[in-house]
Amino acid sequence: MQSDMRTELFEQYQKLSFGFYDEQKVGQLMTRLTDDTFWLSELYHHGPEDIVVTFLTVTGALIILAKINLALTLLLFLFLPLMTVYAWYFNKKMNKALRSSKDRIGDINAQVEDTLAGIRVVKSFTNEEVEKHKFAYVTRRFLASRSDGYRSEAYFFGGLGAFAQLMTIAVIVLGGIAIVHAALDLADMLTYLLCVGILVDPIKKLINFGQLYQEGITGFQRFMEILEIEPDLQDTPNASDLTRVRGDIEFQDVSFRYKENQKDVMKNLSLRIDAGEYVALVGPSGIGKTTLCSLIPRFYDVSMGRILLDGHDIRDVTLRSLRRNIGIVQQDVYLFAGTIAENIRYGKLDASPQEIIEAAKKAHAHDFIMALPDGYDTDIGQRGVKLSGGQKQRLSIARVFIKNPPVIIFDEATSALDNESEKAVQDSLEKLADNRTTLVIAHRLSTIRNAQRIVVLSESGISEQGTHEELIALNSAYANLYNMQAKI
Ligand SMILES: Nc1ncnc2c1ncn2[C@@H]1O[C@H](COP(=O)(O)OP(=O)(O)O)[C@@H](O)[C@H]1O
Ligand SMILES: [Mg+2]
CATH class of the missing domain: 3.40.50.300 (P-loop containing nucleotide triphosphate hydrolases)
Known part of the structure; x- marks a missing residue:
């Protein structure tokens, strides 16, 4: 699929007109062709597997949990909307940050391409320092966008991980209270804890998927941006072939x-x-x-x-x-x-x-x-x-x-x-x-x-x-x- 997409993008590049290339930088276009399609293929390589495994384990674990103790399980369900809102919010932030870091890495490639293509001019003007500064500038911008990205990733992972741990703690505390009131016996409580452990694992997988999805989808957006451009010079539907041209x-x-x-x-x-x-x-x-x-x-x-x-x-x-x-x-x-x-x-x-x-x-x-x-x-x-x-x-x-x-x-x-x-x-x-x-x-x-x-x-x-x-x-x-x- 990755190579198909790459081919499709390259074919689109061949169709686009001078007007398009007047406004574009080669380095950016290359980044779209190589980096962006790579992350997308990572997504559909690991994504479906992660989703299916998560879905199956979560449903299975929840059924078992509900059978052991319904009240406690319903309580666990209260965590889900909270987690969803939290995940949604930071997912959006991650999307923005990843998108901008993809644009920035494109800038780096564009800068390198420009400098290297003109390396003879750079050297003749002994402007190596100027080029280093230009490069440092795009690198710094990339770094800044990357650190934004890492920050929202950290909140996303850390926060959702904490929610998962809170679920275990809630079970221990509430289960403990239930045992004191003789509403739950110790064996059930231990089984219950084990099953919550099984529930937490796929949730972590889902969190991982969240990041993978963002990496892939931002690449996909950049891919589609180019593909959606209608080449402005195209044959009209009833265009005919010129044959035996005289040259008037x-x-x-x-x-x-x-x-x-x-x-x-x-x-x-x-x-x-x-x-x-x-x-x-x-x-x-x-x-x-x-x-x-x-x-x-x-x-x-x-x-x-x-x-x-x-x-x-x-x-x-x-x-x-x-x-x-x-x-x-x-x-x-x-x-x-x-x-x-x-x-x-x-x-x-x-x-x-x-x-x-x-x-x-x-x-x-x-x-x-x-x-x-x-x-x-x-x-x-x-x-x-x-x-x-x-x-x-x-x-x-x-x-x-x-x-x-x-x-x-x-x-x-x-x-x-x-x-x-x-x-x-x-x-x-x-x-x-x-x-x-x-x-x-x-x-x-x-x-x-x-x-x-x-x-x-x-x-x-x-x-x-x-x-x-x-x-x-x-x-x-x-x-x-x-x-x-x-x-x-
Ligand atoms: N790709 C372009 N985009 C925008 N303006 C352009 C482009 N190419 C040339 N021009 C402008 O069009 C004018 C005519 O350029 P050009 O046809 O190359 O001149 P000539 O070949 O007679 O020296 C110039 O003012 C130039 O700045
Ligand atoms: Mg000319």
């Missing part, structure tokens, strides 16, 4: 903002890109170029307006078929731990070694790969740390080349390359751009001179568009940008 892209009056309460990144933007066209997008940093590109594969939904691919609203086609037809090389390259070949193959899972080499050659990666000791089988480390920035970029380009989609988006994909390899990748990109829609965000304007159309984004939307020559002749925003870069 059209933005119709698109407005977009990341969050309800934030300002629009773009407003009423309309743009047509014909199938097979090679369009470059330029504009100052932070203006929304990356955002515009991530709307096409529907990483986010537009706030207003619509985006059409081959005349279909992208919200009416299946996400899978949409994204399969779009290749995107993102600004921040992400490579997976593994070998070079595995990373290129990520673009086409059934690619042959020949195809991998072919793609690497197109991305001008083949030469540097062959120079590595193990060639295509070289392990590149987590996130590709064993490669240079330019090498990582070329791998990520090869990954898209092998996917070979009808629509390609390059988001400053050549920015980490030196001039020479940028030129080379540019060449193969232009070759690849034949017969497919290509959208390039370029960081050096010299690389997009050959684009069929250059679209300039500004605060107020698209401010100008045309070929390089036209825009230079216009002598406006683009010409300014270009002249500035040409001077350097």
